[in-house]
Each structure stands twice: as C-alpha cells, then as structure tokens.
Amino acid sequence: MKILPIAAAALLACAAPLAAQDVTVAIDAQESGPQISKQIFGQFAEHLGTGIYGGVWVGPDSQIPNVRGIRTDVVAALKELKIPNVRYPGGCFADEYHWRDGVGAERRTTVNANWGGAIEPNTFGTHEFFDFIDMIDSEAFISVNVGSGTIQEAADWVAYMTADTRSSAGQDRAANGREEPWEILYLGLGNENWGCGGNMTPEHYVDLMKRHARFDRNYNPAQAAGSGKEMRRVAVGPSDDDTRYTEAVMKAWSERDWSWSIEGLSLHSYTVPEWPPSLPSVGFDEGDYALILKTTLEMDQRIALHSAIMDKYDPEKQVPLIVDEWGVWLAEDPGTPEGFLQQQNSLRDGLLAALNFNIFARHADRVGGANIAQMVNVLQAMILTDGPKMVLTPTYHVHKMYLPMQDAVHVPVEFDADEYAHGDITLPGVDAVAFRDTGGKLWLSLVNLDPSSAKEVAVDVSGLNVRRAEGEVLTGPNVNSINTYDNPATVEPRPIAGPVRAGKVTVDLPAKSVAVLALE
Numbered sequence: 001m002k003i004l005p006i007a008a009a010a011l012l013a014c015a016a017p018l019a020a021q022d023v024t025v026a027i028d029a030q031e032s033g034p035q036i037s038k039q040i041f042g043q044f045a046e047h048l049g050t051g052i053y054g055g056v057w058v059g060p061d062s063q064i065p066n067v068r069g070i071r072t073d074v075v076a077a078l079k080e081l082k083i084p085n086v087r088y089p090g091g092c093f094a095d096e097y098h099w100r101d102g103v104g105a106e107r108r109t110t111v112n113a114n115w116g117g118a119i120e121p122n123t124f125g126t127h128e129f130f131d132f133i134d135m136i137d138s139e140a141f142i143s144v145n146v147g148s149g150t151i152q153e154a155a156d157w158v159a160y161m162t163a164d165t166r167s168s169a170g171q172d173r174a175a176n177g178r179e180e181p182w183e184i185l186y187l188g189l190g191n192e193n194w195g196c197g198g199n200m201t202p203e204h205y206v207d208l209m210k211r212h213a214r215f216d217r218n219y220n221p222a223q224a225a226g227s228g229k230e231m232r233r234v235a236v237g238p239s240d241d242d243t244r245y246t247e248a249v250m251k252a253w254s255e256r257d258w259s260w261s262i263e264g265l266s267l268h269s270y271t272v273p274e275w276p277p278s279l280p281s282v283g284f285d286e287g288d289y290a291l292i293l294k295t296t297l298e299m300d301q302r303i304a305l306h307s308a309i310m311d312k313y314d315p316e317k318q319v320p321l322i323v324d325e326w327g328v329w330l331a332e333d334p335g336t337p338e339g340f341l342q343q344q345n346s347l348r349d350g351l352l353a354a355l356n357f358n359i360f361a362r363h364a365d366r367v368g369g370a371n372i373a374q375m376v377n378v379l380q381a382m383i384l385t386d387g388p389k390m391v392l393t394p395t396y397h398v399h400k401m402y403l404p405m406q407d408a409v410h411v412p413v414e415f416d417a418d419e420y421a422h423g424d425i426t427l428p429g430v431d432a433v434a435f436r437d438t439g440g441k442l443w444l445s446l447v448n449l450d451p452s453s454a455k456e457v458a459v460d461v462s463g464l465n466v467r468r469a470e471g472e473v474l475t476g477p478n479v480n481s482i483n484t485y486d487n488p489a490t491v492e493p494r495p496i497a498g499p500v501r502a503g504k505v506t507v508d509l510p511a512k513s514v515a516v517l518a519l520e
Ligand code: AHR
Pocket: 046, 090, 091, 092, 093, 191, 192, 196, 325, 373, 374, 379
C-alpha cells in the first residue's frame, strides 16, 4: 500500500488494476498535517442574473417572506452551512462597480454590461450586503474596483465601511443607517485584471496592486494592527495554468518594503472542459460525467504548479493561495436569459465539490481559502429559486456534510484508489481524506467516482481504538439526478455506518457517492 495522491493513484491504477470493490484505506490517527482552514468553504455572490436579485434580495414589499428585503428561506438554508466568508460584489461586476450607486436613499440605475445587459437597480448595495452576511453569520470578502475605478474611489469605499463616526466617511455611513463600522475579513484587490478586469499586463497590475494595498485602508479599531483580526488583502493571481501573475505578484511581494503587503493570492479555476461552456447540466451521459470529473481533478496539479512558484518567493508559506472562484461551468439552462449563467446541479456536481474540498485539504499548507461560484442561482449553486420556490442542490448537501472539516487538522491517509474507466478516460475509483475536527474527533471522507460499482472499503486505523463509524452518504438514482421544486429530495444525504471488527472498519460505499464518517 502506498500514499497515493489522486493523480498518482490514477497512473498507478492504470498499471496495476486492483480487484473491483476492494479498496483499502490506512490511517494513523496519531499523525497530523496542516490545519485545513475553514475559509476553503467561502462562497461567491455576484450581481449576476438572479444570484442577488430574486435569489437573495426580493425587497421589503415582496410577498416572498423576507426581513428587510432579504429572503428568509434562503437565509435559513445558508445559515446551516456556517459559510465563513462571502465574496462580493463580483467577479467582472466588481471591475465596473461604483459603490456610491448602491448607498443612500437615492439609488442610481445602471446597466450590468457583463451579465446580459440587465438593469441594475442598485437596491442591494453595501448596507444590504452586510445585513445579509450578518443574518447568515458570515464575514465579508469585498472586491474593490481596480478595473474601471480609481484608487481614491476604492479607498473611500473601504473608509466608508470601516471608519468610525469621528470622520466624514463614518458619518456618511451613519447617516445612511449604520453607526458602527463593519469588519472586512478579506479585501480583494481587483478581479481578473488579466481579463475582464482590464486585460492588464502583470507589471501594470502589480503597480496598481501596490497602491491599493497601501491606500485601501481599514480604519476599524477592532481590526487594528495587532488585533489578530487584521484585514487580509488578496491580490489577483493566476487563471488556470497561466503562471505570469503568480510570478509577478509573488516576486513583487518578496521584494516589498514596509509600505505594503498582501495576505493572499487569488486563483480562478473553473471545471469547464470547453469554452464557451456547452456541456449540459441535465440529462448528460457517462462520457460527459467522466470528462467533467477528469477536468476537475486537474485542480490538484494546478495548485501544485502555483504552489511551487509561491514556494520560490515565499518558502515559509506566509501568503495563502485563495481559490476564490471555482466550480463547474456548464451551458445555461434553456429558456433562461442569456448571460445569467443559470445551470442545474446534479449528483455529479456534488461529487465534484467533494473532490475539490479533498484536493484543498491535501494542499492545506498553501491553500488558505476558496469561494465556490456561486451561492444562489448562478453556476454551481447551493440553492436554486424560482419566485417563492426554493430547492437545495446536491452541492449544498456536500457543503453541509463537510462542516466537520472546517479548521480541522489534515491526517494523511494511505489508500489504494482502484480505478474507474470510461472510454479513453481512466480515473481513480475512490478518493479518501482524513481529518481531526476542532474537538479532536477523527473523520474520513470517501468519494466513489464509479457510477455503477459500489465499493467495499476496508479502513485500518492505527493509534485509535475505533468502536463506531457513522456518518452520512450522498447518492442518488443516477449521476445526473437533480433535486427539483416538485421532487426536492431525490439527492439527499442519508445515514451510513460501517461495522467495526478488530479495529477495522468496513464501509459499503455506494456507487457515485460521497460519504463523511466519524471514526470514534
Ligand atoms: O463567476 C462568473 C465570472 O467568472 C466572474 O464574474 C468572473 O470573475 C469569472 O470570469
């Protein structure tokens, strides 16, 4: 048995296939890897399609139950996920967002040029965003406009959010109804400035980034230097395998002086085998299934690629990689407005989410955060809404099952992955990650990628007398099964337990499933 990171497992599995339905996992419960930051469970909410309007915000006069205009059903569901941070207001939207349009009694109406030319009423702005994240007990990841805005405009916005009422910025905020300054956990210094954010050369971006890092000051006394709650500035980093921004930003960081710094480097990487995205989100076949999972597993090598460059400039790993846009990007649902990026969400997408969390966990030494795109109604959403109706997606359920991983300690595992092959694609049959939660309990996450064969997984735990193995498993009739408003429970977690004999646990892992079990 060998320690098999998933990519290597795939290669080995080709050379020496194991007997089907016979997977072994070995865990030394005394071992400890790095902490898996809860921030990898961050989410992304952009002014895009019905992600905000309709999905989160319905306005105080709506018939849909709401508190101060924010949907109560969506808030209740999201609160369950203990989302550590919400990235807002974009995305490409942020690259053209002028925050003053969205504060005060008079809101300007603008055009959302990136996303279908929709009319943007700006009725959801800074105050409404903070109200929303307060309702779901989350924290703010604000992306400032480095594309079309000025440094002064961004600095004024951060001052508006964080200054106390001794200054005009704080007084303006108070006049609009909020006396206390807000806290900002992350400040995104731009968005995709290599693309929709202005198509800047890395050098041009680095110059701008330094000035934003210096001048976009957080004045909240609760976040002062030494408070332990200092705002983390996240620079724009790479897109997929393009290393130019990684090199330029990290080199600049390694040569920085006292006047500026960053506390994160962003990576954007979607699971999208072809551009423009054209694979359907419903009714797809096994060919699409295998292709999408193969593509998503590339996240592992991609993180390794950028980590190696970051290690060169930052061997002590002070700057975390923040994968602040990830998820599967599919064809838009037929009949939905073009540019609204509305897609269904299947069991396959739930498996894909779990595989990515496992990859982030294995790279916990460098990956300090991640934000799935996006929260409601857009791309790989947790929640879909249609007027008053709401449904929870398989991706939602995986997020909930993975709650014990928040701030857990990674425990390395050895496992034989077996294999799953379709056409010319060969993938690991099973993925496994172990971790110790903040209360000290040991957990094992298993993903069975094989759409038709259940696996008997033998788990050998040393250093802990395991008596019980219990948790939840998510599967469904088919890999393309979805939850709908009429049938919302087609893909839902159910309990799973594994018998324990002589310290060995056996888990009957259904085909196409994700299981998360506590080993006690
Ligand atoms: O999530 C949709 C879009 O994808 C974001 O606005 C942009 O940053 C990325 O290209």
